[in-house]
Amino acid sequence: MMGDLLASRVGLDVVVTGKGVGAEVRGIDLRKLDDQQFADLHQAWLDNLVLLVRDQALSDADLIAFSRRFGDLDLAPIQETGRRFVEGLPELYVVSNVVEGGVPIGSLGNGEAVWHTDMSYVEVPPQASALYALEVPPTGGNTSFIDMYAVYEALPDDLQARIAGRRVKHDGTYNSGGFLRQGVTPSDDPRKAPGSLHPLVYTHPETRRPALYLGRRRNAYIDGLDLAESEALLDELWDHVDGDRFGWSHHWRKGDLVLWDNRCTMHRRDAFDPAARRVMHRTQIKGTGRPA
Template sequence: MSLVIKNLDAPLGAEISGRDLSKPIAPNEVKTIEDVWRERLVVVFHDQKLSDPQLIAFSKNFGELDPPGPNPYGESFLKDHPELNVISNVVENGKPIGNLGDGEAVWHADMTYVEVPPKAAMLHSLEVPPPEAGGNTYFANMLAAYEALPAELKEAAKDKIAVHDASTNSAGMLRKGYKAVKDVRETVGAHHPLIRTEPTTGRKALFLGRRPNAYVLGLEVSKSEALLDALWAHATQPRFTLCHRWKAGDLLMWNNLSVLHRRDPFDPKTRRVMHRSQIKGNERIH
């Protein structure tokens, strides 16, 4: 059965069906998926049941895996598969089995606090809360956001470099080995331009990372805050976003360099378990 592609009625996103991803896929299928991922930025597969080795094997079709960043607990959640991460609120034997808990995960791109961030991420849902309990994931198209950016904001962001905070995760939890940031001018993390140019297409996109503790180099703190606030308010407008309401067995793959994502909080009495991989990037942001 051939792959069936359906663009979602949103500024980004496509569903691909017709394939059991637990089995090896052909090179032409890899290329098709990659082409859709480049064009639509978020790819949704439903009704997938992948073991951890199968998730790893599927992910490797798109490049070398990038290990997860540090978590607040200082050790891998999957000791047999440290290249994967677990996103979960479940606690077993007094210890969390995964990261990020049940609160909101703010708008962010993954690991932009390193010099070469991952180019793609995959998230496979094993257990999800009922629809009314929350836990939806939202994606925002940074290519479209840049194209629609008012001229004065484009000019203000042009050639500006921002520091991307490494100290906390997207749930606001302090990572092990870091100190809380008290002055954004002392934020620890990689420096990236606010506007990224895609190397293959030349298209420009906003590259914002995560709002907390960000700082635009060379500006007074008040001016940095004002510029970042304006860019974030613009970039996360509903006209640039897609909402994904999870079902068990969903597998999502997204472009980490051209997309922001966030998660709703959800009912802590429910269980949410996701296994995650990411694909190593091959470009410094410029």
Template sequence: MSSAAAAISSATSSARVHIRPTGAALGADVLGLDLSRPLEADTLQALQAAWDQHLVLRFRGQQQLTVDDHIRFSRHFGVLDQRPLAAKGLHAQTAALPQEITVISNLRQDGQALGGLGDGEAVWHADMTYQTIPPKAALLLAREVPAAGGNTYFANLYLAYDSLPADLRQQIQSLECVHDASRNSAGELRLGFADTTDPRQTVGAIHPLVRVHPGTGRKSLYLGRRRNAYIQGLTLEDSEALLDTLWAHAVQPQLTWGQQWQEGDLVAWDNRVTLHRRDAFDPQARRYMHRTQVSERTA
């Protein structure tokens, strides 16, 4: 598919569907689709092709989506992960949602949290790379958004790899990195993990610094999270210096794109070849989102 807007015919709608690239390093808008309606196989194939090319797809104006609609659409792209059992203190309203839905919110009701991640800044990361098989994608639907702040930014790890100096690309080809499992993207220590400041003691999955995407066959950087990451086989000093270099390169503005949320936005990203982060926002503002997560597993 070219970088120009591509028309896709849909038998479920009288309108034509268009893919409109953002013009930045990644991201595209999908125009003209009502995701609450059934989609034909050729439309879904075209969406997957656009997703493979642009890494992040944005579907605006999806306020009408029910929880079941969100789940059904997400399932077109693979098996959905279930959220962990509700943490102590999470409101019963959230616990009653289908297990495929995770709530991302700063809101509280009856003194209990409705969701996770609150209102602080979430640093650059990919989701759950501390697992041996991290999720391949996520689809986040904005139910309520603040008037300002809370924007989400994405980085293109294909371009990050391609634009590295040749000698650095060669240096990292066979290196592997330990991804820290002890803290989440908001920097909060997970229950049951020790707090360590020595990356050589990091507990988590080990992944190559250079990963081949199973769908496209392209190479990309694979970074996960910066804190407590450690490159095996290097001294701590060399590991820190190399990771600092790779991270500084990967999140340069020319390799990123920013999503300014509107109510009804559904944003889908390929977790294998992107990083993302979120701006902080007024803690008194309301932000409430539903998220599905597509597994890399096939069953």
């Protein structure tokens, strides 16, 4: 019923997952959207936070062109191997465990990637990420998403009051796979680690809804508290990050594109067999300002 109502409202075949977040948009070719279809897709994305579109046949240029309809694109971050991008396509970030000629073609390997928000360690994080599946393992490697509006709304009133106006450091030492970022010297003290301070409660610039903005747990620090107080409060907040209640886990197929709102979601990845190949190409849409 909810999916039918949404589909009639935005003029697309939008089917909600029935889980804590996300929807699938069916029967479209992302290379051929007219302006009205794109506007409807954009609204469905704001409504559902994460969109899945299956059975796409996108070249790298197609993926970049579709992503640019949302805004300017970030350059891909430097991978832990020191490689930045696909030759000639600096906007593309390769997420892969594949090794060719002794050199990894991408980043993050085959292990678990913990809950995180993409590149929240920079002052102006990306507003969105699009991930497109070129090769997927037969099992494992699922990506889960969580609705951080809902996590914030479910916090007890006293906990909401305690974090109001506070800022949290989003660490830039390690990526979501636990790998040390290229050129970064690690620190055992989160107060001294590289990163950016952002509000714990972030108001989405388009929907105007508040969301809990955690980034990732490792090396996080709540500004103005001593380290023990910060650790205790962060642990308390992370206890409310319930992927079963507020999330959805996506089982990938080749040709899947998933677009998520980086401002109000977190995501994570399951580990998979290191002997299996997984190749994904990702773009990031630039943020429009510092989280506020």
